[in-house]
Amino acid sequence: AQTVTQxxxxxxxxxxxxxxxxxxxxxxENNYYLFWYKQPxxxxxxxxxxxxxxxxxxxxxxxxxVNFQKAAKSFSLKISDSQLGDTAMxxxxxxxxxxxxxxxxxxxxxxxxx
Amino acid sequence: xTEVTQTPKHLVMGxxxxxxxxxxxxxxxxxxxxxxxxxxxxxxLMFVYSYEKLSINESVPSRFSPECPNSSLLNLHLHALQxxxxxxxxxxxxxxxxxxxxxxxxxxxxxxxxxx
Numbered sequence: 761a762q763t764v765t766q767x768x769x770x771x772x773x774x775x776x777x778x779x780x781x782x783x784x785x786x787x788x789e790n791n792y793y794l795f796w797y798k799q800p801x802x803x804x805x806x807x808x809x810x811x812x813x814x815x816x817x818x819x820x821x822x823x824x825x826v827n828f829q830k831a832a833k834s835f836s837l838k839i840s841d842s843q844l845g846d847t848a849m850x851x852x853x854x855x856x857x858x859x860x861x862x863x864x865x866x867x868x869x870x871x872x873x874x
Numbered sequence: 875x876t877e878v879t880q881t882p883k884h885l886v887m888g889x890x891x892x893x894x895x896x897x898x899x900x901x902x903x904x905x906x907x908x909x910x911x912x913x914x915x916x917x918x919l920m921f922v923y924s925y926e927k928l929s930i931n932e933s934v935p936s937r938f939s940p941e942c943p944n945s946s947l948l949n950l951h952l953h954a955l956q957x958x959x960x961x962x963x964x965x966x967x968x969x970x971x972x973x974x975x976x977x978x979x980x981x982x983x984x985x986x987x988x989x990x
Contacts, residue, residue: 803983804982804984805966807980860905860929860977862919867914
């Protein structure tokens, strides 16, 4: 099965600290994209960061960075200097072949505490 | 500009009503998607339109009827829904249909649907 697994249903972090959300996936494809989406309580699904599988360099977007380990099929998200506005559900996802489908993990609920 | 808009934000309807959800994007994207999302769950794909043609129907019941009038607009027509259809309905768009697995999907804010 082509799955995406997020093993941490819930996490919490103190404001200004660093937190890492884990994601592993299964695929037999060689070319695919990986994504982290954020969905705050307002429910808007927002793209946080994306990684192209053929690129070895880890993607970064301001306080957000990924640790992409292609051989291990691992794609973790690191949030530095956590802010209260980072409180949200985070979904890891990957593209699924040529179908246009996104395959999502079950999500990790992150709470940033003041 | 990575904006996808959806109207209405909230919708309450009875099981005998007919209503429509609307989605619009002006990013020149040629693929558009409907998802259904239950609370604390990932989105579930319903339909995919590519170049204004329906390309994927994930075995969705016929009480949901999608329509793509042009490349910027996507509608979801609702009829004879059941209470279990209550959910957040998300629209998304991407540049093409994900050929070579490279699409990035951008989501709208969703329509929260309640079926009484």
